[in-house]
Amino acid sequence: MERFLDLDAASQFAASKMKKNNLFTTERMFCDVYCFEPGQTQAAHAHEGSDKVYVVLEGAGEIQVGDDTRAVSAGAAVLAAAGEPHGVANTGDARMRVLVFMAPPP
Numbered sequence: 001m002e003r004f005l006d007l008d009a010a011s012q013f014a015a016s017k018m019k020k021n022n023l024f025t026t027e028r029m030f031c032d033v034y035c036f037e038p039g040q041t042q043a044a045h046a047h048e049g050s051d052k053v054y055v056v057l058e059g060a061g062e063i064q065v066g067d068d069t070r071a072v073s074a075g076a077a078v079l080a081a082a083g084e085p086h087g088v089a090n091t092g093d094a095r096m097r098v099l100v101f102m103a104p105p106p
Contacts, residue, residue, distance in 0.1 A: 005023055007057070010033055011035050013095060020032050029101060029105060031101050033057070033097055034098045036095065037090065047082060050082055050105065051102070051103060052086060052101065055098065055100075056075065056077075060074070060092040061091045063087070065078060065080045066084050071091075
């Protein structure tokens, strides 16, 4: 497993849908960069045994956790505890990159 990565080089976008780019995976956690073109979304879903943290690296959009949906932009950090529905939408006009940590991996 590579221990040192360049986030810009690891960030790939796809025209068809949000792109998940895995950075690190262990038995106890994973870390991805999710890349959203304008208008792309991650549908709300839940993980019963895993907590997830979103950190917005660039761009702006909305993140839903439970019944709460909030506008977010670069620098925002959001926790979705195990079992809480969560999702992301790029509601802006520019690309959005989100660093994602989940433990334990589903």
